[in-house]
Amino acid sequence: MIPFIRVYVRIVDGFNRRLGRITMYGIFVMIAILMWSSVSKIAFNPSLWTLEIAQFAMVAYYMLGGPYSIQEGANVRMDLFYGEWSTRKKAWFDVFTVLFLIFYLGVLLYGAYDSTAYSFKYGERSPTAWRPYMWPIKITMCIGIFLMLLQAISELLKDIATLKGVRL
Template sequence: MPEMIRAYVRTVDRISDYVGIVAMYLIFVMVGVLLLDAITRNVIDIPLNWCVEFTQFTLAAYYFMGGAMSLKNEDHVRMDLFYERLSERGKAWLDAVTIFCLLFYLGVLFWGSISSLGYAIATNEKRFSMWNPSMIPIKSLMVACIALMILQTISIFIKTVAKLRGKAI
């Protein structure tokens, strides 16, 4: 494989790892905010209206940010009816075919997320609640993370083609 392709795979894999590690630490943010909510609500009787909603946004960020790393590390769900019985080459062929299905799905998701972000920006969309937060930051993060998942899927395809050719990246 040309060095430029190898550099692409290394760069995308590294970015996916960094974003995934940041996502892992969001669990502590969610626990901290929910703990703050429990203490202020039950101990000092001052309910904070934003805590649960902030945790919901953080959870959405958590699963979007973890998507690319999950793909890279093959931590995703795989229907294993006959996949494990295939040879390494057979697995690579099946992966190459299913990657196109994944790219189609992510492409549609990316197109919809861009449309949704455009709407949020055009209308200054806010979530209808007591806290009334803007939807633009979470939708921007959604677009960026779906783009990263597409880039990671292309990286996986390159690795799969290399495996089919009997070469490692």
């Protein structure tokens, strides 16, 4: 079973690391969109699509960067006590708390899947003047949540390995 776990952790961590490093550059895409929005309001007719496409880019940035944030430990945690604990005690605490994260992400993925299916079935569009289809961003959200779920499971396996004294 350990070889399977090692392969799983290596594949999930490697994929999410590469995707996260690429997604980091999404901030420049958002800057470009918002700069165009500002310039177009002053120099041209204001573009209808800029604010909404910036919101979509932000959603993609957060959702696809989420697994990398989990992997790097960049999530918010109360370090008042945690920072002083031993590696083993941190692993025990993380094993306990990551179960809540896995449950939450599972429920979130279930809802996101239903929302995406609805969007496809009824051709859901945004209620703004631009009226883009909603399914592309909903698919992006499903992918991001699924990858976060895989990364959370990877973190759980790494913490269990730490408690058992096994190196993955």
